Amino acid sequence: MSLRMSPAEADASISALSPQIDLYAELLVKKGAALRPGQELVVQAPVECADFARRVVRKAYEARAGHVTVIWSDDVMTRLEYENVALPYFEHTPSWKIEQLNSLAEKGASFLFLDGSDPAALQGIDPAKPAAASRARNLECRAFRDGMDFGRNVWCIAGVPVESWAVKVFPDTPRREALYRLWIAILQVARADGPDPQVAWETHNATFEKNKRLLNEGQFDALHYRSSNGTDLTIGLNPDHIWDGGSAKTVSGTVYFPNIPTEEIFTTPDRMRADGIVYSALPLVHQGQVVRDFWMRFEDGCVVDYDARQGREVLRHIIETDDNACRLGECALISKNTPIRETGLLFYNTLYDENASCHLALGMGFPECVKGGYDMSFEELVEHGVNRSHTHVDFMIGSDDLDVTGIREDGTEVPIFVDGQWAWEDEFSGHTW
Numbered sequence: 001m002s003l004r005m006s007p008a009e010a011d012a013s014i015s016a017l018s019p020q021i022d023l024y025a026e027l028l029v030k031k032g033a034a035l036r037p038g039q040e041l042v043v044q045a046p047v048e049c050a051d052f053a054r055r056v057v058r059k060a061y062e063a064r065a066g067h068v069t070v071i072w073s074d075d076v077m078t079r080l081e082y083e084n085v086a087l088p089y090f091e092h093t094p095s096w097k098i099e100q101l102n103s104l105a106e107k108g109a110s111f112l113f114l115d116g117s118d119p120a121a122l123q124g125i126d127p128a129k130p131a132a133a134s135r136a137r138n139l140e141c142r143a144f145r146d147g148m149d150f151g152r153n154v155w156c157i158a159g160v161p162v163e164s165w166a167v168k169v170f171p172d173t174p175r176r177e178a179l180y181r182l183w184i185a186i187l188q189v190a191r192a193d194g195p196d197p198q199v200a201w202e203t204h205n206a207t208f209e210k211n212k213r214l215l216n217e218g219q220f221d222a223l224h225y226r227s228s229n230g231t232d233l234t235i236g237l238n239p240d241h242i243w244d245g246g247s248a249k250t251v252s253g254t255v256y257f258p259n260i261p262t263e264e265i266f267t268t269p270d271r272m273r274a275d276g277i278v279y280s281a282l283p284l285v286h287q288g289q290v291v292r293d294f295w296m297r298f299e300d301g302c303v304v305d306y307d308a309r310q311g312r313e314v315l316r317h318i319i320e321t322d323d324n325a326c327r328l329g330e331c332a333l334i335s336k337n338t339p340i341r342e343t344g345l346l347f348y349n350t351l352y353d354e355n356a357s358c359h360l361a362l363g364m365g366f367p368e369c370v371k372g373g374y375d376m377s378f379e380e381l382v383e384h385g386v387n388r389s390h391t392h393v394d395f396m397i398g399s400d401d402l403d404v405t406g407i408r409e410d411g412t413e414v415p416i417f418v419d420g421q422w423a424w425e426d427e428f429s430g431h432t433w
Contacts, residue, residue: 010176017183024192025055027260029063031201032156033110034256037064040109044071046116049160053114069104075121075164075288082125090132093140101137101144110154110256118164119348122288130287131317138390150367151251151374157351158260159186168348189340189352190261201257208246211265211333211422215243218414220406222273223331225358227402229279233298234407235331235360236273238385240371243267251374261340263355266332268365271387274298274328278360282346282353282396289314290348294395302326303362318362324389330361336400336420350394357398358417363389 005013029035041060045053057068104111122130138145147153166178173181187193191200219241225233245265247255277297284291291311296303296319303326308315319326332354340347340356347353365386367373373381382388404417415423 004174005177005180007174007176010174010180013180014176014183017180017187020187020193021052021183022055022059023197024187024190025052026059027190027192027197027201028112028156028158029056029059031198032158032257032260033060033112034154034156034254035060035063035065035110036254038066040104040107041065041068042071042104042109042111043068043114044073044112045114046160046162047072047074048162049114049116052160056112056114069109071100073117075118078288079121079125082122082129085129087126087129087132090129091136093133093136097137098140101141103143105144105147105153108153111148111156113155113157114160115157115349115351116160116162116165117288118162119168119285120288120290121164123290125289127287127289127314127317130289131321134287135321135390149364151249154250154254154256156256156258156260158190159349159351161186165349169345185343185345185347189343189355191339201260205246205257208265212243212245214424215265215267215333215416218406218408220414221409222407223269223416224405224407224413225276225278225397225402226405227279227397227399229281229399230295231276231278231397231399231402233274233276233278235328236270236301236385237267238270238370240384241267241269242369242371242373244366244369248368259351259355261352261355263338263340264332264334264359266330266366266369268369268386269328269331270301270385271324271327271329271365271382272301272385274301278397280395280397281357281399281402283348284311284315284393284395285348285350285353286314286318286393291315291395298328301328318391318393321363321391322389324387325363325391325393327362327387327389328360329363329365329387329389329392330359330394332359332361332394333404333417333422334358334398335417335422335425336398337425353396354394357396358402358404358420359394359396359398361392361394363387363391363393 060068148155161182163175166182170178222236279295294308297305400420402420406414406416
């Protein structure tokens with residue numbers, strides 16, 4: 001039996017991390033949100049993480065922010081709202097919220113979303129309610145949504161631990177010790193556990209360039225996914241598609257990191273070309289509800305059948321968010337040889353679990369993943385194969401034995417992933433481009 005920390009010992013250990021946590025806060029402000037002097041920073045944070053939110057605000061003002069707006073969230077209050085308010089309320093976003101988000105986006109704010117919540121916060125809640133609220137926000141807060149989708153606003157999502165999440169990741173561990181252990185894991189996988197996290201991220205960003213270059217030079221017509229769990233799926237790629245990953249850049253040239261951590265190389269597939277079946281490799285945590293052991297069958301780009309051992313109704317509401325939520329907006333490649341995967345932890349949080357596993361996403365595609373996409377209208381993007389939807393939900397498919405084959409227009413096949421890793425990671429594989 002392992003020796004457990006007392007609550008006092010755990011709190012002392014968390015306190016000892018304080019200098020490193022400050023460096024993490026500074027990383028999020030300067031590299032994630034890429035805050036510029038005089039700019040507005042919008043921070044969305046759980047009330048349980050008030051201490052860390054204050055650190056972020058302090059670092060933002062040290063970086064000469066023009067103003068910082070903090071928008072608080074709370075799992076308990078959110079659950080109470082869904083339990084007691086009828087569905088029609090959630091089908092529209094309150095006018096004050098629309099004005100708040102749209103006006104901040106229109107004035108050029110940078111958005112930092114601090115992600116920390118109970119993975120089962122909404123267990124038992126009618127999934128139609130959070131689905132309706134999400135759809136309404138994406139539909140009605142257009143300046144806010146388009147600002148992020150079309151490269152006008154900087155945005156970053158990063159994790160902050162809360163106790164309810166920590167005990168899910170570390171079951172059978174006292175709550176305060178679990179919180180300490182989750183802090184350690186978050187700092188480690190975010191490359192924020194060393195003396196200069198900002199330099200570490202500059203180095204990390206450079207490692208994306210080789211894989212992006214090889215894939216962009218390859219310009220494959222399709223990808224074929226296959227693994228022993230039953231996955232056998234072919235996804236078509238758009239002409240002039242672009243593989244991206246690591247840092248992003250706004251149309252005005254600001255370089256930032258949308259996700260901290262991140263390990264993925266991704267593109268937007270042809271919305272009309274996905275055929276076959278795909279099985280999940282990890283649970284999907286969506287709006288406080290968990291979907292486990294699920295599969296989807298695609299024909300001509302559209303989900304035509306699906307099932308799940310747990311959370312089928314949640315999956316249904318994702319797929320039926322709108323007419324195009326049943327189509328793919330992203331395919332992302334991530335080696336199993338990453339810090340997140342190597343922790344051996346299931347984080348029950350998409351930000352982390354998607355960066356431990358190859359994944360796909362239902363819903364909205366990325367304009368930046370088609371040449372000239374930022375300059376196109378929605379209609380032009382759809383013509384170029386980019387999906388348009390009011391949702392974007394990632395789900396993990398990267399089993400340890402996943403093979404991904406690139407298919408050229410002439411039918412030539414090139415191994416990209418072999419047994420869950422880049423083909424060129426295995427020095428004995430003999431695979432060449």
